[in-house]
Amino acid sequence: MADQFDLECRDVVKNFGQFTAVDQVSLTIPQGSFFSILGPSGCGKTTLLRMLAGFLEPSGGDILIKGKSVLGVAPNRRPVNMVFQHLALFPMMNVADNVAYGLRRRGVDRATIKSRVSETLARVGLPDAGPKQINQLSGGQKQRIAIARCLVLEPAVLLLDEPLGALDLKLREHMKVELKQLQHEIGTTFVYITHDQSEALVMSDQVAVMNAGRFEQVGTPQELYYRPQTPFVAGFVGESNRWQGRIETIADGRATIRLQSGGVIYAAADQFGMSGQTVGQEVDVFVRPEAISLERQGQGTTNEPGLNHMQGRVENLLFNGAASSVQLKELATGHDMNVALPQTGAFADIRPGDILDLGWKADQTKCFPAVATKAASQTDEAIA
Template sequence: MYDLSCERVTKNFGSFTAVDGVSLDIPSGSFFSILGPSGCGKTTLMRMIAGFETPSRGDIRIKGDSVLALPPNRRNVKMVFQHLALFPMMSVGENIAYGLRCRGDAKAEIPARVARVLDRVGLPGVEDKRIEQLSGGQKQRIAIARCMVLEPDVLLLDEPLGALDLKLREHMKIELKQLQHRFETTFLYITHDQSEALVMSDTVAVMNAGRFEQIGAPRELYENPVSGFVAGFVGDSNCLAGRIAEIRGDEALVELSGGGTVRARRGDGAGQGDAVEVFLRPEALFVGEGDPHATLDGRVDSLLFNGANSRILVQLDNGPLIEVADPGQAGRVAQDQQVRVGWDPARATCFAQRAGA
C-alpha cells in the first residue's frame, strides 16, 4: 500500500487547466519531490493533497483511502510552508504543542511529547526560547517538529528553503534528508530548484505545464531524460540546434544550424529531417581531439573559477557559447585560445525541437 496516491488528478480554474491528469504513487517512508518551474502546477497539486483546493476530476488517496470528502484538519497530512508560519508570540514549546492542544490530547502528556520531538530534530531543551531567538536553520527544524509531533502519514513541504541564504540552504538540504530518514515518514517536497530535488530525493517527478514529463530516480532523470524539457531543466546542459540528416539505429547524425555535423543518441521519436536540439552536459565535454562527428571548434571566451564547479566558456566558431566543466583542464588553455571541444557521442542526446526554442 502507498502512503499517498493521486489518480488522474485535474484542476481547472475556469478555462485554465493548472493540473492536467497527473498520477503518482509514493511508497511509505520515501522522499518524493515534485520539480518544476514557477506556474507549472506543483503548488496547486500540493494544495489539493492538503485539502485546501478541490480537484475538478480524479482521486487522492492516503493509505489507500480516498480523502476527497475530508476537510484539511481530518487528513493525516501536515504542511511546512515556505515562510514557516511559526507563531512569534508563542515560545518554541508552545508552537510545537499548539496542534496537540487543538486536537484535544491529554495536557499531562504534551510536555513529554514536545521534548521527544525536539530531541529528534536535534534541538533538545529549547522549549522556553522565543522564535526570534532562533537561527534560520533552527526555525526550519521547529516548523518540521511542529508537524511531526502530530505523527502525520505524509509531510508536505512547499519550497521551505526558498527564503534562506545560499550557504544555509545547502546545509539544510542535508539536514532535511537526515530528518526524513530519522522520522521514517513520507516527505512530499515541492521545489523549482533542481539541486534540492536531486540531492534529497529518492524519486523526482518533473512537472511542466500541469503534467508530469518524467518520474524517476535522480540519476535516471539526469542521465536518461525522456524529453528536451527534462534534459534542459534537470542539471546544466549545453543546447545546440540542428536537423537530423541521417539515422543509424538509436543514433542520429545532426546537421547543426551553425554548421558542422555531430553524432547523438535519439532521445525520442524524432525522424530524418526533423528539427532537433542536441543536449551536452558540461562534464561530458573535454578540450582536445576526438571523433570528427563529436568535436566542435571554438575560442576560449572565459575561464571561470568556482572550486569544483569551475567552467571554461567556449565560443563556438559557428554556434553558441558553451560551458565545459573544468576538472583540471583550465591549466592547459588560455583566454582567446583556439580549441577543439570533444565528447563521447553516447553522452550527447537529441530531442525534437521544443515550441519556442
C-alpha cells in the same frame, strides 16, 4: 496494493476558469520516501500541493492517502501536515508551546502533550530547546521546530512548500543534508515542492519534473540527469548545451545530425531518446558541459575518430571552485557553448580570445524529436 503507498494521485485536474493549472496528474509515493515535485514558477506544483493538503479541491480525479480517498475531507481532518516557506512560527510562544499548538487545538490532555512534545523535539535533534524563544533560534533550528510542530501530530505525509527559500545560500546548502538525514531518521513520508533542481536532486528518493501542469518524468535523481525522457527534462535538470538539427544518416550504430546553424554532431543510434527516429527527422540535441573535453588548439586528442569535434573561442571564465566553467563561441557556427573547466589546473591561464579544441563521445549526445516547448501561460503564485 494501495496500502503500500502513503499517497496517490489519480488523473488529478485543477481548472481556474478556462486555465488548467494541473492537467491529468497521476503519481504514487511509497511509504517512508522523500519525494520532490520540481518545476519552474507557474508549472502547477503549488496548486497540486494545496490539493494534497485540502486547501483546494480538484476539478477532476482522486487523491488517496493510506489507500483512502480524501476528496471533500477538510485540511484539519486529513493525515497530512504542511511546512510553509516562511515557517509561520508564533514569536510570542516559546518552542515547546509552538510544537504543542496543534495538540492543544485537538484537546489532547496536558500530560500527553508534554510527553509528545519532548519526544518530538528529541526526534528533530533539539531535546533541550523547549524553553527557548523563537528569536533565540538559528535559521536551521527554526526549520527543525517548524517540522517538529507538524510531526507531533503524527501525519502520514509531511508536505513542504519550498521551506529553504528564505535561507541564505550557505545555510540552505547545510539544510539540504540536514533535511535528508532527518527524513531518513524519522521515516515519515516527505513531499517537497521546489523550483531548485539542486534541492530536489540532493535530497530526494524520487523526483517528479512538472511542466505546464503535467509531469514530464518521474524517476530517481540519477535517472532524470543521465536518462532524461523529454527535451524539457534534459534542458531543465542540470545544465546542457543545446542545438537543433535534422538526422542526415543512421549507419553503423551512429546517427549524423546536420545542425540548423551549420556543422555536424554525431550521436549513438541506440542512445536513449533516439529510438524510432528516422532519417530526415528534426531533433533537439543536448550535451552536458562536463561531457565535453578541452584541449589546447592543435594538440589533437579531441579530434580522434569517433569523437565529436568543434573549436571554440573563449568568451568568459566563470570561476566557482569545482563548478567552474568556460563560456565559448563555436567558431564554425557562432553557437554559444558552456564547458566544465577541468580541475587539473592545466587551463588556469586561459583568457578570453583563446581558441580551444572541444570533443565528446557520440554516446554523450542526447537526442529527442523536436517539439515546441509548451510554456506555462500563468505564473501567478496563487495558482503556481
